[in-house]
Amino acid sequence: MNKKLFAALFFTSFLSADATTGKEVFETYCWGCHHQTSEAFGPPFTQIANKRTFEEIQAYIIDPESMYKSFGYKRTVMTKLKLTDKEREKIANYVLSYKGK
């Protein structure tokens, strides 16, 4: 196989296996309600990142209904979002990247 073709194939498979980034998940699913550093409908990622762990963030995304009380909210209006495990891990890391910002 010629080297260029091999490189092209390698790159396309690499990209398609990992096409979505945390930022894209954010823009697709969260942006309407959360902003990175400013208060929107929901709290900013800077605030979340400073008080929650990787696991807690994912747990909240999976089921806000069962989590909101332990997170100190009186009620929840956050939509239950259907993300893949990978998308959820990426968005959790993306939220955490705002820690201390």
Ligand code: HEC
């Ligand atoms: C419909 C609006 C809406 C969408 C969409 C939404 N959220 Fe929320 N989120 C909220 C609101 C409002 C709260 C505050 C508590 C509540 O109502 O559940 C919240 C709370 C949270 C919390 C807990 C905050 C804390 O105190 O630590 C996390 C984590 C979170 N959202 C992450 C996300 C992520 C990540 C996405 C996208 C994948 C997302 N949310 C999409 C509205 C939304």
